[in-house]
Amino acid sequence: MAWSTPITAAANSTFLASQWNTGVRDNLAMTAPAISTTNGWLICSSATNVISERQVVQSILDTSATTSSVTFVTLGTGPAVTVTTGNGALCFHSANVSCATNNSALYGPSIDGDTPPTGRCILIDGDGVTTRDDRIGVTNGFLTLSDGAHTFTLQARVTGGGPATVINRRIIAMAL
Amino acid sequence: MAWTTPMTAVENSLLTAAQFNVHVRNNLLETEAARATTGNTPGPGTGATARVWGTEGPNRSAEHYVKDHNVDTLETTSEDEVYTDLATPGPLVTVITAYGFLIMANCQLGTNTVNNAQASYEIYESDALGNPPDVEDGYFSSPANSGRAIEMDGAWPNGSAASSLNRYGVVQVWAAVPIKGLYTVKMKYKCTNNDAVASFAQRRLQVMAL
Numbered sequence: 273m274a275w276s277t278p279i280t281a282a283a284n285s286t287f288l289a290s291q292w293n294t295g296v297r298d299n300l301a302m303t304a305p306a307i308s309t310t311n312g313w314l315i316c317s318s319a320t321n322v323i324s325e326r327q328v329v330q331s332i333l334d335t336s337a338t339t340s341s342v343t344f345v346t347l348g349t350g351p352a353v354t355v356t357t358g359n360g361a362l363c364f365h366s367a368n369v370s371c372a373t374n375n376s377a378l379y380g381p382s383i384d385g386d387t388p389p390t391g392r393c394i395l396i397d398g399d400g401v402t403t404r405d406d407r408i409g410v411t412n413g414f415l416t417l418s419d420g421a422h423t424f425t426l427q428a429r430v431t432g433g434g435p436a437t438v439i440n441r442r443i444i445a446m447a448l
Numbered sequence: 449m450a451w452t453t454p455m456t457a458v459e460n461s462l463l464t465a466a467q468f469n470v471h472v473r474n475n476l477l478e479t480e481a482a483r484a485t486t487g488n489t490p491g492p493g494t495g496a497t498a499r500v501w502g503t504e505g506p507n508r509s510a511e512h513y514v515k516d517h518n519v520d521t522l523e524t525t526s527e528d529e530v531y532t533d534l535a536t537p538g539p540l541v542t543v544i545t546a547y548g549f550l551i552m553a554n555c556q557l558g559t560n561t562v563n564n565a566q567a568s569y570e571i572y573e574s575d576a577l578g579n580p581p582d583v584e585d586g587y588f589s590s591p592a593n594s595g596r597a598i599e600m601d602g603a604w605p606n607g608s609a610a611s612s613l614n615r616y617g618v619v620q621v622w623a624a625v626p627i628k629g630l631y632t633v634k635m636k637y638k639c640t641n642n643d644a645v646a647s648f649a650q651r652r653l654q655v656m657a658l
Contacts, residue, residue: 275481278473281465296472302481304501317484317499317511326500360498360514362552362654364619391520391650395556395615410617411552413516413654415496448498448514 275302275321316448318358318419326447329353333441340434344378344387344427347438352425355447357417363424364444366409370437371398377436381424381443383414388427405437415448451478451507480509489513489543502658504546504628512657513543522556522613522649531568531592531636534648539635542578545657546628553635554617555651559602565646566599566638568592569653571622574632588626592636596620602644613649623658 279295281287300306304315308325318324330353337347346352355361363381371377380393394408414422424445430436455471457463476482480501489497497513504510517539525532543549549571557565572580572589581587598616625631633655639646 278476278482280473281468283465285465287468296476299476299479299481303476303479304481315480315501317480317486317501319484320486321481321484323480323484323501358498359496362514362656364552390556391518391652393615395613397612397614406614408614408616409619410554410615410652411619411654412652413514413552415498415514415516448500 273298273301275299314446314448316358324358326357327355328444328446329355330442330444334439336437336439338435338437339428339430340436341429342432344382344429346425346427350425350427351441351443352423353443353445354421354423355445356421357447358419360413360415360417360448361422361424362446362448363412363414364409364446365394365426365442366407367394367426367441368405368407368439369394369396370403370405371396371430372403372435372437373398373433374400375433376431377428377434378431379426379428379436379438380410381412382427383424384422405439407440449474449477451475478508483511485511489515500656510546512545514654514656515541515543516652516654517541518653519651520649522647524645524647525637526639526642526645527637528639528642531566531570531638534637537634539651539653540578540632541653541655542574542576542630542632543655543657544628544630545625548621548623548625548658549631549633550619550621550656550658551633552617552619552654553598553652554615555598555635556613556615556649557598557600557647558613559600559639559644559646561602561641561644563639563641563644564599564601565648566594566597566640567635567648567651568594568597568638569633569635571631571633574630576630578632578634588631590622602646613647615650617652621658
């Protein structure tokens, strides 16, 4: 099914069934009410004259976890979410994050298994004296994705020493 | 094209060409499928744009752009009176809206003293490249302010601008632009004391037009 420019009727001209089917029925089948299947999803443009419904998904992992790894690791399930996107997604994540030594804790989303750059991550410096576990949220835009399913997984690491602790973890992906 | 309340058919009456064109064709042309677009959008920031459909008044929907822009370079300011640009201005994003924005900003920030580093954003009417109109006043602008800033107290943990840059973020709705048009959201920066040096790195801005 594809969108076609709706026909323009002319007075006293014959109106064919095929014209109705292409110019009206098939176009109605491309509209938002026709493609909607689920409550709470968004409608996004996915190509010229093509719209798609997109999901907003959250995953919660409240348990505390620690790591002293200097490379990113997934703690438990992350948490993680998988959504089917068009060309993009917004990813929101938040957690209480701390570092017990005079180093930094980073906690950010990996997309499809990549290594999160620092700019994606919650970052908390420790001073080795007082361990704070501030609750922080960060949003990232991913607007050059390929169409299809993508998995966002929160991963943590420290810059040295450690451990880092994460708790009350949330990740939300809004497919676009 | 505007939406028209679809006509009600009456038994044994003919559907005229004019009625078909107004009530079927023109209404189809108002649907999201008829108006969905792709391609680059105006302004600075990434050329990639996602488009979410939302309302734009009675019987009207519109594509709402979602765009982002990043500036990773670590830069500093000691400006303590007004929010200012850093050596690399921004990040900044330009979108079309008739209502407002969902604004998501985050960065690493801190100072070398007990004073605070603040990263906020201004909003202004602009051209497609994010430039304000070439006039002194008479156009819409909302200056950066501390009420919507990310703020990091430099006293913690060790007062070293180079190493104590925690990463924070804020998400806010800013509504009520005066008319539909191009608007730019631009991050701006300040320090609470000009004896301090506030540092900012890995600056991120995402804007969803509403």
